[in-house]
Amino acid sequence: MEMTSNHKKKRVLKGLTGILFLTFFLIGIIGCSNDSQTTAAQSSAQKGSSDSSVLRIGYVGSSKDNIPTGVEGWAIQKKLLQQELKKKGIEKFEFHAFPNGPPLNEAIAAGELDIGILGDTPAIVGKSNGLKTKLISQTSINSNVWLITPKNGVKSVEELKGKTVATQLGSYMYRYLIGLLKEKGLDKDVKIVNMLASDAEAALERKDIAAYAFPTNSGPLIKSKGFPVIDEAKDHPELLGSSVVVITDDYLSKYPDLPKIWNDVRKQALEDLLKNPEGFYQFQSEQVGYPVEVMKDSLPLDNLKLDPLSEEGIKLLEGTKKFLVEEEFAKKDFNLKDWIAK
Incomplete structure (x- = not known):
C-alpha cells in the first residue's frame, strides 16, 4: 500500500485512529448487550480491570520470561517493583507482549491494560486521539533506528527514489523514516509499506524491499549479519525516539501514588x-x-537517565509531538505538562 503526500497522511491518520474509534465503540456496546461472540479473553480482561489488586502491564517486544526488558525488566526480575507495590495492595502482576505500539494502544482502549511500555510515537498518537493515559516516565531516550538494505542493494538514501521501503506503521521508526525522506525531498517519491521487523530479514534477502527501518535489538542484529546500513537516526538527532511508560487514568485514580513508587x-x-x-x-x-x-x-547506558523525565528526554517528546501534529498523524495537539502524572 502506497503512503505518500496528502493521501499518505490521510491513510496513516485513518489507520491510527480508526482502530481506536472502533474499539471505543465496541466498549460502549459490550456493557449493554449480551453478544454471544464476546470472547473469553475479553471477559477475563474486563474482570481483571475491576480488580484493582491486579496490575496488567503491556510492553513491546518478546522475552524469555515474558517480562519487559531494560531498567523496568531489571527491577521486575529482581522483584523490586513487586515488593513495593504489594505494600499498596497490588497482589498480582500480569505481563502482556505486543509486536509494536498501535496494538498495545488498542488494548489500553479496550480496558485490557493498566500500564503500557511503548515507543513515544504511538504513545503520543494514542493520547492525542483520546486515550485516557498519563505519562509516568521514559524508560530510555535517544533510541536509534537503522535503515538497512539488501546486500548489493542501494548505497544511499537518495537512491531510494522510486523504490519501496518498509517499517512498522505507527512506530518511532516510522516517524524517523517519514522525517528522513522529507529531509531528503523524497517523501513523495518513495513507497512505504507496513511490515513487522520479524519479517524484514527475509524480505531483504528476497529483495522485496529496497530498505527497512529497524528498531533497537533487531537493527544491530541484522547489521551484524552483513546487511548494509545506509542511514541511522543518530545522524539526525531530531528523529531519535524514546520509550515511555503510561498509566490509565482509571488505574491512576485507584493508586495515585503509583507513579512515584x-x-x-x-x-x-x-x-x-x-x-x-x-x-x-x-x-x-x-x-x-x-x-x-x-x-x-x-x-547504550547513556540512554538511561536517573531522572524519569530528563530535560533531554522532554525535549525529544516535544519534538516528536510537534512533528506528529504537523504531519497530521496526531489528531490534535496537547500540553505535554498536562500529560505527566503528578
Missing part, C-alpha cells in the same frame, strides 16, 4: 545495574535471545 523503584534498579553493567547486558541478552554486543549497541 514506579519511578523510585526504577531509580533504585538503574543505580543497581550501573554497578553491574555486564550483568545487565547478560540479562538483556538472555531475555531477548540476541548476542550481548547487539544489546549493548541497542541500548
